Amino acid sequence: LRKAFRPEFLNRIDETILFKPLMLEEITTIVDLLLAALNKRLADRRVTVLLDKKAKEWAAEKGYDPVFGARPLKRFLQNNIETQLALGLIAGAVAEGNEVKFVVKGDALTMK
Numbered sequence: 001l002r003k004a005f006r007p008e009f010l011n012r013i014d015e016t017i018l019f020k021p022l023m024l025e026e027i028t029t030i031v032d033l034l035l036a037a038l039n040k041r042l043a044d045r046r047v048t049v050l051l052d053k054k055a056k057e058w059a060a061e062k063g064y065d066p067v068f069g070a071r072p073l074k075r076f077l078q079n080n081i082e083t084q085l086a087l088g089l090i091a092g093a094v095a096e097g098n099e100v101k102f103v104v105k106g107d108a109l110t111m112k
Helices: 024-041 053-063 072-090
Strands: 048-051 101-105 108-111
Touching: 024 048, 024 053, 024 072, 048 053, 048 072, 053 072, 053 101, 053 108, 072 101, 072 108
Parallel strands: 048 101
Antiparallel strands: 101 108
């Protein structure tokens, strides 16, 4: 750090913490948390989004970036689940009270 930053900046840092990369199990737990937040937002429409185990693991592998951590995972789920869900709601393919399951088909998540 001393090579990259000036002493004035380093003096403001209290502690340096190194993080280890997340394991697949931890990333799938984050997927569960993000899905729970999505389902909470959809509660007024009584729509529930589900992913089977394979879909969760696939999303965890595709959405996680070891350099940036789990942050790209949120964008990945927005692009691959929320967009399809929104289009389904607009088109009427998803109605109030529906349970929408996403599965891996080829190299993509699809609504079932």
